[in-house]
Amino acid sequence: MSVLERNASEWEANARRNALWAILTDRDRTEAAWDAEAFFATGRVEVDGVLRALAAAGAGPNFQGCFLDFGCGVGRNTRALAQRFAAGIGIDVSETMIALARQYSEDDTRRAAYSVNRREGLPDMPDGCIDFVYCHIVLQHLPPALQPVFIREFLRILKPGGIAAFQVPTEDLASRVQCLVRWGKSRLRATLPSWLTARIRKLLGRGSEAAPITMDMNLLPERRVAAIIRQHGCSLLAAPYTNSTDTSHRGALRFMTRHEALTAVDSGVTDSRLLSQFFFVRKPAP
Numbered sequence: 001m002s003v004l005e006r007n008a009s010e011w012e013a014n015a016r017r018n019a020l021w022a023i024l025t026d027r028d029r030t031e032a033a034w035d036a037e038a039f040f041a042t043g044r045v046e047v048d049g050v051l052r053a054l055a056a057a058g059a060g061p062n063f064q065g066c067f068l069d070f071g072c073g074v075g076r077n078t079r080a081l082a083q084r085f086a087a088g089i090g091i092d093v094s095e096t097m098i099a100l101a102r103q104y105s106e107d108d109t110r111r112a113a114y115s116v117n118r119r120e121g122l123p124d125m126p127d128g129c130i131d132f133v134y135c136h137i138v139l140q141h142l143p144p145a146l147q148p149v150f151i152r153e154f155l156r157i158l159k160p161g162g163i164a165a166f167q168v169p170t171e172d173l174a175s176r177v178q179c180l181v182r183w184g185k186s187r188l189r190a191t192l193p194s195w196l197t198a199r200i201r202k203l204l205g206r207g208s209e210a211a212p213i214t215m216d217m218n219l220l221p222e223r224r225v226a227a228i229i230r231q232h233g234c235s236l237l238a239a240p241y242t243n244s245t246d247t248s249h250r251g252a253l254r255f256m257t258r259h260e261a262l263t264a265v266d267s268g269v270t271d272s273r274l275l276s277q278f279f280f281v282r283k284p285a286p
């Protein structure tokens with residue numbers, strides 16, 4: 001099984017088990033049902049906040065144009081973006097996520113298109129076809145080899161003058177031993193068949209009969225993201241820190257300075273030792 005197939009089957013299983021919960025987890029509660037209205041309200045607040053942060057960084061997207069929400073899930077942010085832009089598309093690796101996104105947006109007066117993509121890249125999308133690329137809490141779950149592939153694709157499909165806003169963890173503040181253990185666990189999950197990892201979890205008393213919601217967590221250092229942006233001739237407008245890797249952010253995205261992000265880790269306000277950044281990028285106009 002290729003890394004992409006494994007990534008796709010993990011998210012398809014998560015979507016079938018409990019899609020809303022897999023998208024927004026909460027460390028303080030056991031797996032529970034989300035109220036759909038409250039869930040989608042987080043998307044409206046998030047999109048408002050990101051657009052405000054973009055404006056503060058001097059980047060206003062072209063609302064008359066077309067957006068892409070990559071890794072859209074059930075359309076939490078896609079539905080909110082569709083109210084702002086003339087057109088848009090949500091893409092996800094999971095068929096069930098996309099089917100749910102279509103259902104949830106059925107009655108919306110302004111609706112994005114939704115599409116499944118299970119390929120290493122976005123080969124159906126021509127160069128320069130999108131005005132605004134959005135991607136939140138997705139790249140962190142991609143296999144490390146695919147993270148740069150998709151960031152390059154975001155910049156390729158951007159129109160000249162277009163804006164990309166994507167988030168990825170960039171640094172692990174855990175000790176070397178903790179990093180090694182996390183790396184080992186993620187490699188093990190990537191190598192063993194899912195029935196065996198479910199069996200091991202059960203033996204350890206962590207699993208139930210049904211496969212648990214699992215997700216890989218991977219980072220891409222800031223210097224590597226910056227190098228990709230440079231290689232594509234794009235400008236990095238800002239790269240604020242966020243609380244996106246906190247397992248109980250429950251969709252309440254918060255922008256921070258590096259100092260604030262470090263303080264949140266040191267004081268135990270967050271349960272994650274990964275620092276995460278949102279990259280605001282502009283492709284130069286001709």
Ligand SMILES: C[S@@+](CC[C@H](N)C(=O)[O-])C[C@H]1O[C@@H](n2cnc3c(N)ncnc32)[C@H](O)[C@@H]1O
Pocket residue numbers: 007008011012022023024070071072073074075076077091092093094097117135136137138141142
């Ligand atoms: C934590 S959820 C976030 C969903 C959405 N971005 C949101 O904020 O509501 C991660 C999403 O990424 C999708 N995903 C994972 N790997 C992907 C890939 N290779 N290509 C596209 N989507 C992917 C999953 O199916 C899932 O819907």
